């Protein structure tokens with residue numbers, strides 16, 4: 111991508127965000143109600159809560175949960191996906207399980223986890239992970255199915271050991287699929303984490319949203335929501351995209 | 363010589379190799395293919411397209427174990443160096459990392475084999491940025507790097523322009539002279555066969571068998587145009603019988 115096209119894109123997207131904020135501000139002015147604060151009120155509320163209040167604490171707690179659930183579901187989902195993608199038999203046998211787990215509503219897993227294991231941290235993380243594992247598994251299965259047979263034969267003929275075959279031959283072919291599941295994973299997981307917090311934790315963004323819901327404080331609800339969106343977008347830009355660029359550096 | 367060579371001989375007996383097509387029909391591809399390869403010998407398997415050459419190589423390399431027969435590779439050396447018809451380099455590894463991957467970790471050895479195939483300037487290059495000829499050379503270097511007991515080459519110079527192919531064939535001849543590996547080389551190009559071979563086996567029929575065999579006495583490096591023309595003539599006569 112050339113510099114000018116990047117600049118044009120940034121200008122267009124920046125402008126588009128400004129327009130959205132403008133529409134919101136106009137709507138808020140017309141409505142003239144505490145139930146629809148202006149963007150400015152939301153962002154000053156956010157800054158104040160960050161400086162003096164508990165926003166950063168709750169943000170941190172939620173991020174920890176997102177991170178834990180993300181890594182657990184990513185590793186387990188990847189292992190399941192690769193296994194099912196490589197073995198016809200296992201795929202046939204366990205495909206119905208995958209379909210079943212994929213279709214269990216997040217709310218049901220969360221409630222059951224809390225009922226069975228109690229309102230504890232492990233139950234919360236477990237419930238979130240269980241929701242995401244099938245998605246990761248299905249994406250990775252797709253990747254494992256399309257593994258290049260020629261390269262696998264090359265690995266076999268040169269007697270590469272299992273570790274080399276996995277890390278140098280198989281995983282690099284799966285990076286695009288991993289990137290896809292990491293991105294969609296991040297987006298899905300943080301939303302489920304909020305529900306988990308709302309239902310059974312005493313800290314985190316979800317808990318705070320619940321609190322401000324009871325107070326009907328829309329400004330703080332939006333302040334917390336946007337704070338988290340900003341953090342997630344930052345992770346996407348600062349972590350996921352650079353990693354993706356790095357693993358794709360060999361492409362022309 | 364004979365006794366020393368005997369137990370280092372590679373002995374291949376394919377009684378029967380079939381493929382089952384998607385419809386369920388069983389198609390025989392190879393039947394009673396027998397070949398012995400002496401240590402340091404360059405055997406070329408010649409056959410038309412689709413006659414079963416790649417299938418044979420995959421059996422020998424152990425990539426396909428679904429057949430009746432036996433393959434004895436002998437004991438010495440580091441297994442098989444396979445040069446596939448397409449280079450099959452890992453695109454996410456640089457040329458030198460592709461060599462490292464298959465087991466050669468000695469920097470000097472990597473440099474010298476890359477030098478030998480004329481890729482001294484391409485250590486850090488990703489395969490996507492190589493021309494097909496260069497990628498073929500890198501694949502050759504990879505197979506040579508493990509110092510294999512048996513070097514298998516599957517039409518490694520096909521679909522290159524003739525100049526590049528000639529250059530690579532000369533390069534291969536030099537390398538064969540230098541390292542004297544045992545080679546099984548597959549081609550459907552008669553000129554290529556008579557240029558490189560100590561012995562040519564003609565694969566023919568369906569299912570394919572070794573129909574004819576031709577041995578050449580003049581060493582590869584001193585085969586002039588007349589000798590090659592004579593060899594090619596003899597090969598053609600055999601083929602047309």
Ligand SMILES: Nc1ncnc2c1ncn2[C@@H]1O[C@H](COP(=O)(O)OP(=O)(O)O)[C@@H](O)[C@H]1O
Pocket residue numbers: 381382383391409410411412413414415416417418
């Ligand atoms: N995996 C396979 N399944 C079914 N048929 C195959 C398979 N591989 C090769 N064949 C068939 O076996 C025959 C020999 O193929 P191959 O060994 O690739 O030929 P060559 O390398 O001599 O061109 C061809 O008719 C081909 O269609």
Ligand SMILES: [Mg+2]
Pocket residue numbers: 415416417447516
């Ligand atoms: Mg072939």
